[in-house]
Amino acid sequence: MEKTYKHLLRVKDLHTSFFIQAGEVKSVNGVSFALDEGRILGIVGESGSGKSVTAYSILQILQYPGRIVSGSILYKGKQLVGISDKEMSKIRGNKISIIFQDPMTSLNPTYTIGNQLVEAIRLHTTKKIEAKDFKGKVKKDNDGKVVYKDVRISKKDAIVKAKEMLTLVGINEVEKRLQQYPFELSGGMLQRIMIAMGLVCEPDILIADEPTTALDVTIQAQILDLLKTIQKKMGMAIIIITHDLGVIAQICDEVDVMYAGKVVERGTVDEIFYNPQHEYTKGLLKSIPKNTDKRGDKLIPVEGNPVDVFALPDGCAFAPRCSKCMNVCLHKVPPKVKVNDDHYTCCFKYIQSQYLAGRVTKENMQKYMNGEPVDKSLVLPQIPLDKIRIRDLKNAPKEANDAKNPGEVIK
Amino acid sequence: MADKKLVTPKDENKVFKKKSSKESLAKRFEELDSVNNDEKDKDNILVVKHLKQYFPISTGFFLTKDLKAVDDVTFSIKKGETLGLVGESGCGKTTLGRSILHLYEPTDGLIYFNGKLINDKNSLSEFRQKAQVVFQDPYSSLDPRMTVEDIIAEPLDVYHSYKDKEDRRNQVLELMKIVGLTPEHLTRYAHEFSGGQRQRIGIARALALKPEFIVCDEPVSALDVSIQAQVINTFEDLKKKLGLTYLFVAHNLLVVKHISDRIAVMYLGHLVELAKSEELFDKPLHPYTQSLLSAIPIPDPRESRSSKRIILSGDIPSPLNAPSGCPFRTRCSKAIEKCATSRPILREIEKEHFVACHLYGDKN
Numbered sequence: 001m002e003k004t005y006k007h008l009l010r011v012k013d014l015h016t017s018f019f020i021q022a023g024e025v026k027s028v029n030g031v032s033f034a035l036d037e038g039r040i041l042g043i044v045g046e047s048g049s050g051k052s053v054t055a056y057s058i059l060q061i062l063q064y065p066g067r068i069v070s071g072s073i074l075y076k077g078k079q080l081v082g083i084s085d086k087e088m089s090k091i092r093g094n095k096i097s098i099i100f101q102d103p104m105t106s107l108n109p110t111y112t113i114g115n116q117l118v119e120a121i122r123l124h125t126t127k128k129i130e131a132k133d134f135k136g137k138v139k140k141d142n143d144g145k146v147v148y149k150d151v152r153i154s155k156k157d158a159i160v161k162a163k164e165m166l167t168l169v170g171i172n173e174v175e176k177r178l179q180q181y182p183f184e185l186s187g188g189m190l191q192r193i194m195i196a197m198g199l200v201c202e203p204d205i206l207i208a209d210e211p212t213t214a215l216d217v218t219i220q221a222q223i224l225d226l227l228k229t230i231q232k233k234m235g236m237a238i239i240i241i242t243h244d245l246g247v248i249a250q251i252c253d254e255v256d257v258m259y260a261g262k263v264v265e266r267g268t269v270d271e272i273f274y275n276p277q278h279e280y281t282k283g284l285l286k287s288i289p290k291n292t293d294k295r296g297d298k299l300i301p302v303e304g305n306p307v308d309v310f311a312l313p314d315g316c317a318f319a320p321r322c323s324k325c326m327n328v329c330l331h332k333v334p335p336k337v338k339v340n341d342d343h344y345t346c347c348f349k350y351i352q353s354q355y356l357a358g359r360v361t362k363e364n365m366q367k368y369m370n371g372e373p374v375d376k377s378l379v380l381p382q383i384p385l386d387k388i389r390i391r392d393l394k395n396a397p398k399e400a401n402d403a404k405n406p407g408e409v410i411k
Numbered sequence: 412m413a414d415k416k417l418v419t420p421k422d423e424n425k426v427f428k429k430k431s432s433k434e435s436l437a438k439r440f441e442e443l444d445s446v447n448n449d450e451k452d453k454d455n456i457l458v459v460k461h462l463k464q465y466f467p468i469s470t471g472f473f474l475t476k477d478l479k480a481v482d483d484v485t486f487s488i489k490k491g492e493t494l495g496l497v498g499e500s501g502c503g504k505t506t507l508g509r510s511i512l513h514l515y516e517p518t519d520g521l522i523y524f525n526g527k528l529i530n531d532k533n534s535l536s537e538f539r540q541k542a543q544v545v546f547q548d549p550y551s552s553l554d555p556r557m558t559v560e561d562i563i564a565e566p567l568d569v570y571h572s573y574k575d576k577e578d579r580r581n582q583v584l585e586l587m588k589i590v591g592l593t594p595e596h597l598t599r600y601a602h603e604f605s606g607g608q609r610q611r612i613g614i615a616r617a618l619a620l621k622p623e624f625i626v627c628d629e630p631v632s633a634l635d636v637s638i639q640a641q642v643i644n645t646f647e648d649l650k651k652k653l654g655l656t657y658l659f660v661a662h663n664l665l666v667v668k669h670i671s672d673r674i675a676v677m678y679l680g681h682l683v684e685l686a687k688s689e690e691l692f693d694k695p696l697h698p699y700t701q702s703l704l705s706a707i708p709i710p711d712p713r714e715s716r717s718s719k720r721i722i723l724s725g726d727i728p729s730p731l732n733a734p735s736g737c738p739f740r741t742r743c744s745k746a747i748e749k750c751a752t753s754r755p756i757l758r759e760i761e762k763e764h765f766v767a768c769h770l771y772g773d774k775n
């Protein structure tokens with residue numbers, strides 16, 4: 001079959017908000033990324049950065065009062081935003097499926113494992129039968145040809161399939177497990193069952209929302225190992241959402257770093273870990289303890305508190321915590337800029353460093369800053385404005401309009 | 412180290428008899444006490460000997476079974492040291508921390524604090540001033556109906572350690588300054604703070620009575636990655652400034668490595684390995700420690716790709732039906748016959764490196 005699309009999944013300028021009494025909470029505030037076949041994409045960020053909401057938006061399982069405000073989600077070139085629920089449910093589970101963070105709470109405690117697996121399988125798997133075997137009303141298409149009928153597979157077949165899936169995810173004593181209730185199994189085992197459930201339809205994309213956060217290190221290693229082998233076996237794409245950079249390093253091909261509802265940096269795993277450009281990514285990498293740390297080494301924390309979603313700053317959302325924050329960062333949202341073919345970042349400081357290194361002309365830098373020609377406030381000071389920062393923050397003039405027009409991206 | 416001498420089978424026979432009543436318990440304290448007097452080392456702020464914490468679980472009509480959450484654990488912590496305690500969930504590390512503080516009444520065993528045995532109300536009251544705890548979840552360990560001032564001053568209230576209201580407030584302000592909170596936070600409620608700040612309130616409360624020893628029960632695992640480093644640094648600064656001793660319980664091994672001088676590894680209620688933190692990471696001896704360390708997700712892609720993982724099969728067994736002999740043998744790839752029959756005891760294999768494993772039995 002000819003490929004008519006460029007990316008398996010393309011998310012473009014996605015905005016998802018929760019409309020609560022206190023106002024609009026912009027959980028996802030302009031996320032764009034692309035995912036190709038057979039790749040493992042990691043989305044990393046703090047709690048409240050919108051990583052889970054991005055995933056829920058893709059599957060459109062947002063809970064009231066959340067909804068997609070704007071943007072597009074293209075799955076194999078097909079627009080998912082705005083399609084009917086009925087059509088969406090053909091994709092949900094069949095083509096894109098999800099594993100949730102806490103397997104204990106995402107399985108129904110009152111049904112057996114087998115019951116729940118069979119339900120999932122029968123909902124999503126159909127088999128074609130010839131019209132002559134079909135006892136109901138035979139459907140014909142426009143030309144008068146008999147249409148082969150898709151019917152749900154029988155319970156018996158579903159159980160066989162369930163056993164097959166459980167064996168695939170490395171569960172022993174399959175027969176017994178099917179009869180058991182979720183509370184009888186351990187967290188690692190349940191997560192395997194969730195993975196099996198996610199895989200029954202052999203989806204193109206598997207979204208794993210913090211799949212190992214609730215698990216122990218040894219079990220986490222088992223699950224990550226399983227995800228990797230299954231990915232190789234079935235060749236699907238995986239999106240892993242996590243806050244653990246260790247998990248990212250271990251399993252992912254590409255990484256999106258999210259902060260306050262935006263992807264602030266995107267690149268291959270090596271680019272992100274060895275050549276981070278955004279100040280947040282740099283800070284995050286410095287703040288985690290490493291294997292090679294010597295006793296007495298100090299961690300360098302990211303100062304301040306996670307962003308308050310009710311009061312997003314005008315400029316770069318990370319600016320209030322950034323140690324190298326500049327004047328421009330307080331007023332303008334940095335647009336995406338290419339570091340190299342595998343690496344994009346959204347940071348004014350990066351452009352400034354490129355300018356100082358002579359790789360970007362001053363003109364281009366300023367173009368990047370806002371598209372306007374010469375503005376004295378945009379001629380960047382070289383000193384980090386640590387002290388001025390706090391005062392600036394308090395008296396920052398409202399230039400919200402500028403933030404909406406981020407200006408040109410230099411090439 | 413005296414630990415080496417502690418758990419010889421001979422002692423065990425002599426010491427462990429069935430306890431029946433409070434009186435016999437007091438007697439047993441004396442008995443236990445006489446076994447190893449040299450444990451009252453001046454360097455050791457806390458000595459835990461043969462600590463057991465069993466929880467009776469009802470298994471049927473009139474039937475109970477003991478859940479051995481902590482089973483015969485012996486170790487000591489030196490003054491000014493940070494001892495890390497790691498293990499999978501359900502291995503008893505939190506329970507161990509809590510029974511040391513007598514938040515649970517220990518089933519058996521002895522706890523010495525500064526060389527003094529803790530066995531009656533007076534010694535316990537004194538101990539509780541000097542030993543404090545910081546809990547895991549800053550969202551549920553602070554009373555939502557109390558102001559920050561009242562939360563931090565609660566230990567002061569309990570021990571009446573202020574002259575008047577002004578003194579109380581000044582003490583609270585001082586504590587808030589130490590942990591990096593500002594005076595305007597004084598009259599706010601816990602829900603107004605972010606996770607990191609709440610944990611700071613919890614730390615300030617723990618510091619109120621000027622303790623010498625703090626049990627940190629997974630203090631950073633509920634926090635965001637970027638906030639974790641702030642809180643870890645606060646812990647380290649406080650230790651330097653106030654000369655504290657920590658028992659740092661956590662399951663994030665890299666965090667534990669970063670903060671600890673020595674690390675103890677727990678499995679199913681038993682200590683399986685105890686060593687200096689670099690030593691433990693460079694040369695883990697117990698098969699469980701080896702697999703635990705290899706399972707750490709290293710935040711470095713190249714290293715992560717090149718490292719070989721020992722992936723354990725199966726899950727941690729239920730402590731209600733713990734395997735006979737070595738608790739780890741059901742998941743151990745190197746298990747030998749002996750492991751099923753006798754339980755290995757913690758002994759010093761190399762200098763200050765304690766392992767409970769039959770594989771290293773002959774060397775000593």
